[in-house]
């Protein structure tokens with residue numbers, strides 16, 4: 357950003373934030389007495405030198421260029437960018453939690469263990485499973501854990517060698533096939549039927565004794581309830597296949613329906629979606645996993661157990677697949693989710709899902725003339741629409757999204773699911789008011805008109821953001837995040 361120098365570029369030799377008074381009574385020692393002289397650097401580190409106020413202004417201004425859920429509407433489909441209630445933050449900043457150490461003896465950490473035990477019990481209850489773990493740090497990590505447990509299960513029955521394939525719908529999130537491949541499986545894709553559900557004939561044709569698992573997202577990534585879930589799970593179970601539920605979309609079902617009751621064997625939840633803990637650059641999050649009792653022996657160690665009034669970590673799990681994260685996952689995320697569930701309670705949780713579904717259907721009803729739904733059904737917590745009607749003006753989904761930035765909105769998810777041409781996946785979440793939804797819909801409708809009258813404007817967008825349209829492919833392939841004194845950025849990517 358030309359108008360926003362890096363902190364290194366603001367540096368002036370000799371500037372300091374804090375100077376220790378010369379009268380300080382801390383005895384000074386030569387560095388060579390503290391660090392062996394052969395390990396001492398010969399040149400000082402090339403760090404920025406600034407006054408305290410310069411640093412404060414630099415980072416405060418930088419933070420104000422960030423767009424987040426606290427600054428505006430963030431309808432990023434599949435990501436459930438819901439508001440993170442401040443109550444959660446209050447709980448998670450309690451020093452009684454923040455000052456704990458994961459290696460403390462169990463008896464000195466009973467309060468923390470209680471929070472984790474409550475949460476894993478509630479997550480199992482909400483999803484309809486027999487047990488849960490909070491160890492995975494993200495959704496994809498939860499997916500991988502489920503596949504590793506499924507593999508261990510098949511191995512325990514002498515079927516590990518023969519079951520080499522994982523079935524994944526063609527509409528699935530990219531992490532599903534990636535997790536299956538990471539777990540050593542071959543991935544086979546199952547077609548979507550014309551109504552947006554899974555094609556049962558294709559599923560039957562691909563199911564057999566060579567299949568280890570199916571990964572099914574419900575509600576699907578098309579924002580639709582998979583009506584054939586129970587039948588699909590029956591077909592798969594008859595062939596000895598284990599069924600994993602990708603629970604990234606649980607915000608549409610929380611408190612209303614339980615994947616465990618639909619016949620799934622295991623599932624992951626993203627606490628940073630349904631249970632409102634913050635999303636942060638890929639983590640730290642919690643990809644809580646629930647399992648039916650036949651998979652319980654394979655849960656990662658240590659397993660948190662309650663004996664009477666006491667909680668303790670159980671390491672004696674001979675069939676466990678081992679650990680998937682250091683210590684016990686991201687504990688403070690658990691505190692936030694615990695506070696969230698406590699705040700809503702049994703009566704409040706279904707309201708979350710109802711409002712999420714209502715808001716998505718409201719948006720769909722308002723914009724469908726300009727942006728038709730990919731599959732014309734009542735949607736769940738998100739709607740997938742297509743920008744194909746604008747193609748005749750040379751305008752694509754990406755142009756619509758970039759123009760939304762000029763209107764002050766974060767764009768929806770683009771080009772996902774892959775099977776929908778010019779896809780725009782909009783997830784408003786339950787926390788947005790009607791006024792915000794209306795303003796967003798008006799912006800989209802107005803952009804659709806601009807596409808007809810001023811398509812060039814959309815091609816140039818965003819025009820009001822600190823940076824214009826970047827060459828994203830160039831940036832991804834030539835990632836350069838390290839400052840060098842002689843750094844050169846080509847003119848075409850810095851504008």
Ligand SMILES: Cc1ncc(COP(=O)(O)O)c(C=O)c1O
Pocket residue numbers: 434435494495496497529531532573577602604605626641643
């Ligand atoms: C449907 C679906 N599955 C899995 C994931 C992966 O979750 P995470 O980003 O927490 O790894 C996502 C993430 O957005 C998702 O939308």
